[in-house]
Amino acid sequence: MPYLGATMDFLRELGIEALNDGAFDGAWISTEGPALDVRTPVTGEVVAGIRLGTARDLEAVLSAAHDTFLRWREVPAPLRGEYVRRIGNRLREHKEALGRLVSLEVGKILEEGRGEIQEAIDIADFAVGLSRQFHGRTIPSERPRHHMRESWHPLGAVGVITAFNFPAAVWAWNAMIALVCGDTLVWKPSLKAPLTALAMTRIAASVLEEDGFSAAVSLITGTDDEVGEAMIRDRRLPLVSATGSCRMGRRVHEVVAGRLGRCLLELGGNNAVIVLEDADLEMAVRAILFGAVGTAGQRCTSTRRVLCEKSVFDALEDRLLEVYATIRVGDPLDERTLMGPLIDEEAVASMERALERIRAEGGEILFGGGRLELEGPLAGGHYVRPCLVRARADMDIVKEETFAPILYLIPVEDYEEALAIHNDVPQGLSSAIFTRDVRRAEAFLSASGSDCGIANVNLGTSGAEIGGAFGGEKDTGGGRESGSDAWKAYMRRQTSTINFGNALPLAQGIRFGDSGEDPS
Numbered sequence: 001m002p003y004l005g006a007t008m009d010f011l012r013e014l015g016i017e018a019l020n021d022g023a024f025d026g027a028w029i030s031t032e033g034p035a036l037d038v039r040t041p042v043t044g045e046v047v048a049g050i051r052l053g054t055a056r057d058l059e060a061v062l063s064a065a066h067d068t069f070l071r072w073r074e075v076p077a078p079l080r081g082e083y084v085r086r087i088g089n090r091l092r093e094h095k096e097a098l099g100r101l102v103s104l105e106v107g108k109i110l111e112e113g114r115g116e117i118q119e120a121i122d123i124a125d126f127a128v129g130l131s132r133q134f135h136g137r138t139i140p141s142e143r144p145r146h147h148m149r150e151s152w153h154p155l156g157a158v159g160v161i162t163a164f165n166f167p168a169a170v171w172a173w174n175a176m177i178a179l180v181c182g183d184t185l186v187w188k189p190s191l192k193a194p195l196t197a198l199a200m201t202r203i204a205a206s207v208l209e210e211d212g213f214s215a216a217v218s219l220i221t222g223t224d225d226e227v228g229e230a231m232i233r234d235r236r237l238p239l240v241s242a243t244g245s246c247r248m249g250r251r252v253h254e255v256v257a258g259r260l261g262r263c264l265l266e267l268g269g270n271n272a273v274i275v276l277e278d279a280d281l282e283m284a285v286r287a288i289l290f291g292a293v294g295t296a297g298q299r300c301t302s303t304r305r306v307l308c309e310k311s312v313f314d315a316l317e318d319r320l321l322e323v324y325a326t327i328r329v330g331d332p333l334d335e336r337t338l339m340g341p342l343i344d345e346e347a348v349a350s351m352e353r354a355l356e357r358i359r360a361e362g363g364e365i366l367f368g369g370g371r372l373e374l375e376g377p378l379a380g381g382h383y384v385r386p387c388l389v390r391a392r393a394d395m396d397i398v399k400e401e402t403f404a405p406i407l408y409l410i411p412v413e414d415y416e417e418a419l420a421i422h423n424d425v426p427q428g429l430s431s432a433i434f435t436r437d438v439r440r441a442e443a444f445l446s447a448s449g450s451d452c453g454i455a456n457v458n459l460g461t462s463g464a465e466i467g468g469a470f471g472g473e474k475d476t477g478g479g480r481e482s483g484s485d486a487w488k489a490y491m492r493r494q495t496s497t498i499n500f501g502n503a504l505p506l507a508q509g510i511r512f513g514d515s516g517e518d519p520s
């Protein structure tokens with residue numbers, strides 16, 4: 001592990017070492033929960049230890065985040081943007097080290113680790129510009145000498161629950177936007193990726209602490225049962241933004257809706273690429289490869305299904321087989337590697353269970369699949385072979401999301417059949433079509449086309465830019481994060497009517513005990 005030393009030095013530089021730091025409420029709390037060994041999926045080694053936060057620690061974190069909100073909302077939005085600009089710059093300074101940390105902690109290849117930090121920097125830049133653009137509206141009033149307007153105000157402390165697969169960027173989508181909106185954060189990261197969370201928090205807090213606002217980026221590590229449940233029940237979090245499984249999202253939604261709070265959910269996907277006869281096949285192959293094998297198939301946006309017209313199915317399958325044979329699986333910190341390990345043993349076991357079901361349901365495994373035993377220091381890592389399956393749309397497993405590099409190739413008669421199969425899954429995050437026919441492309445993007453939150457033409461399902469709103473429909477949860485006007489979820493809207501006359505005319509022309517005339 002040539003890079004382990006450098007990554008550990010970086011953690012030491014940030015003050016993240018061992019068995020402390022389970023929570024941050026503006027200062028690092030010596031938490032009292034159980035100890036957690038943080039292992040790298042690259043070798044299976046323990047790289048650090050933390051002590052988890054408890055419900056008591058959460059209380060300290062929530063009250064600090066709430067109190068800080070009361071001061072932070074008074075800071076003018078463009079000045080809040082200035083703090084975020086400096087956070088973004090600090091991320092730029094540490095991009096390489098943070099990228100390595102992401103790779104080491106979750107196993108994505110270094111290039112993708114760097115890309116993830118770039119995504120955090122990009123959303124910081126977006127948020128800086130946004131901080132001067134929380135435009136409301138002015139609305140004509142039906143009453144004489146009256147004005148109407150809409151304003152956007154900060155909402156409160158926002159609970160942010162993140163998954164292991166994007167341990168920096170998904171927090172950043174929420175954090176950078178929430179901060180410029182005047183909100184503070186309580187982050188509960190995945191226990192599979194707490195070190196990146198500690199590092200991101202340290203970096204953001206190092207900017208905010210100069211002016212006593214460090215609790216704006218609070219953090220609590222802890223179990224779902226103790227800390228997660230207490231967090232979603234708490235009214236001091238008017239918004240809970242959660243990324244993860246549909247099962248987790250249902251629970252969050254149920255509890256937060258029960259107290260009439262707001263949720264922003266970004267849950268599972270089952271993303272498909274439709275390839276039509278007239279597609280640029282080489283382009284489709286490259287996009288499918290990145291979508292299915294990137295992050296070892298552990299993105300919400302990963303490509304899981306290819307729906308290909310029969311006339312070009314064999315050609316596409318042959319090219320994919322050729323390309324899959326060249327994929328280097330191994331140490332994600334080695335620049336030659338294309339696919340690193342899965343996150344843990346449970347993920348490997350879940351892929352193996354899926355492979356058994358594929359065989360039982362009549363799918364044909366064309367390439368790869370299953371555990372890959374590597375030699376030397378990587379022997380303890382969680383490596384698998386990326387897998388190509390010839391499948392049928394009526395197989396139950398094809399409708400489920402398996403967080404692993406399994407790609408189902410499904411032949412279809414035509415666009416109409418492809419679209420019907422495409423939309424016939426519970427999830428609705430991302431989708432793509434490859435065609436040179438503008439009519440088909442536009443049909444796919446129309447009201448009766450793809451039912452997903454993201455629909456692309458001649459590019460893949462994953463790797464979205466931050467400038468658009470990110471999220472999906474159906475079991476994906478309906479939330480939108482990141483760019484466009486996703487910021488509206490982090491603010492409350494106020495409608496105001498101002499009377500600058502000397503009478504009190506009522507709306508809808510109602511007379512209530514007087515003439516409604518202006519006496520002046």
Ligand code: UN1
Pocket residue numbers: 119165166170243298299300301461462463464465
């Ligand atoms: C996720 O997998 O939860 O579009 C987020 C993408 C990335 C974000 C993925 N920009 O693939």
